Amino acid sequence: MKTITLAHGNGGQENNELISKVFYKAFKNDILDKSEDAAVIEDGNLAFSTDSFTVSPLFFNGADIGKLAICGTCNDLAMMGAKPKYLTCSVIIEEGFDKRTLDKIVKSMKEELEVNGAIIVSGDTKVVPRGSVDKIFINTTGIGEIQYKGISSNNITSEDTILVSRDIGAHGATIFASREGIDMNTNLKSDCASLYPQVKALIDADLKITALRDATRGGVSAVLNEWAKQSNICIEVEEASIPISDEVTGICELLGFEAMALANEGTFVLAIKNEDAQKALEILKQTNETASIIGSVSAEHLGKVVLNSAWGTKRFLELPTGELLPRIC
Amino acid sequence: MSQLKLKDLYDGFRDPETIKAFKKIIEEDAKKLEKPINIMEVCGGHTHTIMKYGIPQLLPSNINFIHGPGCPVCIMPKERIDHAYILSMQEDVILVTLGDMIKVPGSNGSLQDARSKGADVRFVYSPMDCIKIANENPNKKVIFFAIGFETTTPMTAALLDVVIKQDIKNIYFHINHVTVPEVMKELIDSRDEHVDSYNHQIDAFLGPSHVSVISGSKIYEEFPRDYNKPVVVAGFEPVDVMQSILMIIKQFIENRCELEIEYKRLVSYEGNIKAQELINKYFKKSSLFKWRGLGNIKDSGLKLRDEYLTYDAEHIYKDILPIGEIEDHKLCICGDILRGMATPPECTIFGTACKPSTPIGSCMVSSEGACAAYYKYGNLL
Numbered sequence: 150m151k152t153i154t155l156a157h158g159n160g161g162q163e164n165n166e167l168i169s170k171v172f173y174k175a176f177k178n179d180i181l182d183k184s185e186d187a188a189v190i191e192d193g194n195l196a197f198s199t200d201s202f203t204v205s206p207l208f209f210n211g212a213d214i215g216k217l218a219i220c221g222t223c224n225d226l227a228m229m230g231a232k233p234k235y236l237t238c239s240v241i242i243e244e245g246f247d248k249r250t251l252d253k254i255v256k257s258m259k260e261e262l263e264v265n266g267a268i269i270v271s272g273d274t275k276v277v278p279r280g281s282v283d284k285i286f287i288n289t290t291g292i293g294e295i296q297y298k299g300i301s302s303n304n305i306t307s308e309d310t311i312l313v314s315r316d317i318g319a320h321g322a323t324i325f326a327s328r329e330g331i332d333m334n335t336n337l338k339s340d341c342a343s344l345y346p347q348v349k350a351l352i353d354a355d356l357k358i359t360a361l362r363d364a365t366r367g368g369v370s371a372v373l374n375e376w377a378k379q380s381n382i383c384i385e386v387e388e389a390s391i392p393i394s395d396e397v398t399g400i401c402e403l404l405g406f407e408a409m410a411l412a413n414e415g416t417f418v419l420a421i422k423n424e425d426a427q428k429a430l431e432i433l434k435q436t437n438e439t440a441s442i443i444g445s446v447s448a449e450h451l452g453k454v455v456l457n458s459a460w461g462t463k464r465f466l467e468l469p470t471g472e473l474l475p476r477i478c
Numbered sequence: 479m480s481q482l483k484l485k486d487l488y489d490g491f492r493d494p495e496t497i498k499a500f501k502k503i504i505e506e507d508a509k510k511l512e513k514p515i516n517i518m519e520v521c522g523g524h525t526h527t528i529m530k531y532g533i534p535q536l537l538p539s540n541i542n543f544i545h546g547p548g549c550p551v552c553i554m555p556k557e558r559i560d561h562a563y564i565l566s567m568q569e570d571v572i573l574v575t576l577g578d579m580i581k582v583p584g585s586n587g588s589l590q591d592a593r594s595k596g597a598d599v600r601f602v603y604s605p606m607d608c609i610k611i612a613n614e615n616p617n618k619k620v621i622f623f624a625i626g627f628e629t630t631t632p633m634t635a636a637l638l639d640v641v642i643k644q645d646i647k648n649i650y651f652h653i654n655h656v657t658v659p660e661v662m663k664e665l666i667d668s669r670d671e672h673v674d675s676y677n678h679q680i681d682a683f684l685g686p687s688h689v690s691v692i693s694g695s696k697i698y699e700e701f702p703r704d705y706n707k708p709v710v711v712a713g714f715e716p717v718d719v720m721q722s723i724l725m726i727i728k729q730f731i732e733n734r735c736e737l738e739i740e741y742k743r744l745v746s747y748e749g750n751i752k753a754q755e756l757i758n759k760y761f762k763k764s765s766l767f768k769w770r771g772l773g774n775i776k777d778s779g780l781k782l783r784d785e786y787l788t789y790d791a792e793h794i795y796k797d798i799l800p801i802g803e804i805e806d807h808k809l810c811i812c813g814d815i816l817r818g819m820a821t822p823p824e825c826t827i828f829g830t831a832c833k834p835s836t837p838i839g840s841c842m843v844s845s846e847g848a849c850a851a852y853y854k855y856g857n858l859l
């Protein structure tokens with residue numbers, strides 16, 4: 150890699166390479182090496198995470214960059230079984246940015262903080278000359294109190310069942326559709342949402358959770374591949390049980406994408422002990438009817454994800470590579 | 479578009495029961511074949527479907543696929559990509575193209591690399607989007623790097639039509655449109671010194687339906703007639719592919735050799751006459767077009783007619799665009815793959831030095847290329 154291209158930010162293979170060859174190499178330590186959604190610190194009592202948000206357009210069906218910036222960091226904390234508590238917020242704004250738009254973004258941040266019961270305790274603002282950033286970039290960093298210890302994507306075994314919390318790909322599809330002015334049915338809407346309430350319900354029900362991860366850039370496909378590698382297992386997914394809405398399938402058809410690789414902002418993957426899978430499903434269904442059990446763990450092809458079709462064929466589900474680009478025809 | 483339910487496009491054509499039923503019939507019928515048949519899918523879209531849905535796993539061992547010349551991205555030679563790269567590096571140019579094209583490596587790098595060096599490279603879903611870009615950037619020259627088979631040519635022609643009618647001054651074209659029948663003929667006709675005429679390996683063709691929606695099925699007429707190779711124009715869903723295979727098998731057991739259409743829902747014999755007229759108005763055959771891995775193929779390219787030279791970026795920038803030929807990477811066997819003589823895993827750098835994230839040949843770049851399909855979906859059989 151001589152220069153950084155957009156592909157290096159895709160949440161897939163190139164992104165992993167960039168992170169491991171540049172950042173992990175330089176910053177190496179035990180906590181970082183676990184590469185979980187949030188760092189677990191202070192004897193397993195606190196979770197700590199950061200994320201930056203850039204999105205175009207800033208407002209889209211279902212959410213906006215403000216809501217995204219809060220959900221993103223809070224969800225990373227929730228994925229370690231932590232209740233989001235304190236956030237910092239740092240904003241880089243392009244000169245000439247409309248003040249009313251900024252108010253709208255901040256208002257939506259405030260609303261989403263309330264859903265999580267978290268507060269912003271420190272912040273920073275920079276304004277840079279026109280052209281130095283694309284309108285507005287927001288960084289949020291958060292600390293959460295761990296409610297359920299031991300969640301880790303390094304511990305998945307054949308005693309676990311794999312679930313998703315709702316139908317997948319809605320965020321990615323919405324962004325593509327709005328960017329490209331594809332006049333789709335209006336029900337295509339980002340899934341952007343705070344996940345802590347659902348995680349809390351699972352914890353309160355006393356279920357044995359092994360791993361949680363929100364399927365952001367790189368989608369469900371990236372999560373499953375990372376898990377398969379981190380836990381050195383084979384994850385077998387039944388293609389027919391993956392919940393995908395008609396609208397998302399439609400966009401994928403049109404542009405040649407795979408829903409499994411599309412980004413989500415309020416959908417998580419869950420590995421839970423087999424005996425608790427059914428109960429977990431019931432709890433998830435209370436928030437979203439489309440929650441499903443999608444797979445199991447085997448020893449077939451270690452480190453790989455295998456997709457079983459409904460007509461008896463198998464194939465690997467690879468990490469997405471490259472920048473997501475539409476096919477030619 | 480909002481009225482069209484996208485679901486209608488694929489619903490039913492991925493039905494597991496239908497696919498399993500086809501598998502059964504194919505297994506039965508294939509027993510009646512006297513010899514194995516090798517079916518070449520001409521188009522990368524089919525390669526992709528075949529790999530993605532695991533079709534080979536459903537077929538008996540006497541039915542094989544040979545992957546064909548693939549997709550416009552796969553066959554784009556480095557020379558042309560260098561043109562795009564050089565054009566994109568001009569101060570006042572916005573280079574516009576379609577999807578995957580921006581990932582293909584030229585000798586200086588890909589358009590993606592050009593973009594990370596500051597060039598203004600954009601991809602669009604429809605060539606018509608160039609108009610908006612041109613309006614928003616009146617001081618820039620928008621060059622549309624046009625690629626694609628018969629499928630995408632009418633869209634380029636339609637763009638030129640609007641540019642002329644609305645007298646838009648800052649849109650230019652770099653034309654790389656190619657046609658399918660010529661390359662099919664080349665694959666049958668040509669001989670290789672090392673391999674004892676590989677043409678004998680191809681027994682039948684799957685024709686891409688996208689192409690025939692525009693050009694009609696008639697463009698394949700000569701293959702059953704003059705070359706004794708059946709052609710079935712097939713859709714891209716797994717049910718389409720299974721049904722098309724069955725149609726080919728039936729032809730062999732019934733001793734027929736015909737041109738048939740599986741994808742009747744959109745393809746006719748004549749195709750879209752309006753689109754064909756538009757193409758003829760603006761384009762003519764260019765005598766030669768170099769296909770990556772396949773070399774120069776007679777009459778396989780299109781170029782703008784002389785009347786429209788003022789819109790031709792290749793003409794306008796001829797002083798800075800190189801004309802020499804460039805060799806491909808020594809180890810890359812894309813050429814053999816595109817000819818149907820080799821499969822991707824036979825390439826010594828497949829999956830090691832050459833991966834979708836660091837492609838060496840274009841078969842690995844395009845998401846519809848054979849190497850990318852093999853890499854992505856693996857081969858569990």
Ligand code: SF4
Nearest residue numbers: 478521523548549688
């Ligand atoms: S562009 Fe589409 S129709 Fe043409 S070869 Fe590629 S996939 Fe096939």
Ligand code: SF4
Nearest residue numbers: 811812825832839849
């Ligand atoms: S693996 Fe790469 S180098 Fe080898 S034939 Fe395919 S594209 Fe060419």
